[in-house]
Amino acid sequence: MQLLKEKILSEGQALSEDILKVDSFLNHQMDPLLMKEIGKEFAKRFEQKEITKVLTIESSGIGPGLMAALELGVPLIFARKRKSLTLTNDLVTASVHSFTKQETNTITVSNKYIEAGDKVLIIDDFLAVGQAARGLVDICSQVGADVVGIGIVIEKAFQSGGKDLREQGFQVESLAEIAELKFGEITFVEEKEGAPINV
C-alpha cells in the first residue's frame, strides 16, 4: 500500500534491526485518514470472504480494526490484555508471548461475541513472530469460529510469523512488508526483490 509505505519512509524510525518506531501515525499518534485508507484496503482484499466479525487486540490494533470493520459493515471485537471489571463471564483465553517485550500476556475474548459459525478477519498493527495472531487464531478455534483472513498493517518479513501462518493455509495480507531494518534504514520486500517501491 503505497500511502502507508511513504508514511513509513518519511516518519518511521528503525531503532534497531528488530524495532520500527511508527509512533507518529500508528502506535501513539494516529493519522485518522491513513487509518481510513487502511480499513478500505483490508476490506478490498478480503471482500470475497463473507466476514462476520473483525477481531483484533488492544491497543494499537483498534484503529485499523475499527476502520476495516466499518468498511465491511461488521462489528469489531478487541481482545483484552488486561483484566476488565465488566468482562467477567464466558471468557475464552490464550497466552501470547512477546519476544521483544519479554513478557507473556493472557488475552481474553468473550464467547458471546466470537461464536461458532463466525467468519473472522484478524487484524493487527504488526506481525513479527506471529504470537499475537496465533493467540487470536487459538481463541477462534476454541469457540469453533473460522479464521478467513489475517490483515496486518506492517509485517516484519524477516521474522517467521508471516511465513508460518501462510504455510498453515491462512490468507495473510500485509499492507507493508519490511525486508530489513538497520539503524536508520528501512527496506521493503519489493525493493529487495528489485521491483520499484511503488509497485
Added chain:
Amino acid sequence: MQLLKEKILSEGQALSEDILKVDSFLNHQMDPLLMKEIGKEFAKRFEQKEITKVLTIESSGIGPGLMAALELGVPLIFARKRKSLTLTNDLVTASVHSFTKQETNTITVSNKYIEAGDKVLIIDDFLAVGQAARGLVDICSQVGADVVGIGIVIEKAFQSGGKDLREQGFQVESLAEIAELKFGEITFVEEKEGAPINV
C-alpha cells in the same frame, strides 16, 4: 444522543449502582457505525473550537477518539497506560487512580505530539469521578497545550467528575448522562428531570 441512549437501554447492563456494562458496543465489541455517529456528534459539538489534536487514553477511548479526529481532520493521540518499547523519549506523565479497579496507572504521552499552542479535545468512553480526564488535562497543562473541550460517551452524572470539571470551566459534552444505576435498571438524566427520553 438518541441513538446511543437507545443502544444503552437495549444492550447495556447495570451490574450494580456503579457499574454499567456496555461490552457489546463500546468496551469489547465495538459497533463501527455507532462509533462513526459518535465521532460526528463530538465534531459538531466542538466545531467552533479550532481543535488541533484529539487526546484519549487506551483502550476504549480509541474508537470514539479516532472517529472524532477523522471528522475534525486532526490527529488522535492515545495516552499509554502500559510501557511501550518505542515510547521512550520526551515523555510527559500523570497519575490516574481508578476507584472501581482500585489501581493507579501512570499514563504517558510524548511531548512531540501534544505541544504548547495545541488546542486539545479530550475524549473518553466514561466519566465518573473524572480521574482519567484530569490526568489528560494535567498532561496538557504540563506542556502548555490548551484543553478546549472534553467529550465523553457515557457520563455517570451521579458521580462528581462532570460537575467538578464544568465548575473548573471546561466545556464537558456527554452524549449520554446516567442519573442512576440500579441492578437491571438504567435512568438517564433527562428522564429524571421529567423530560422525555428522546429530547
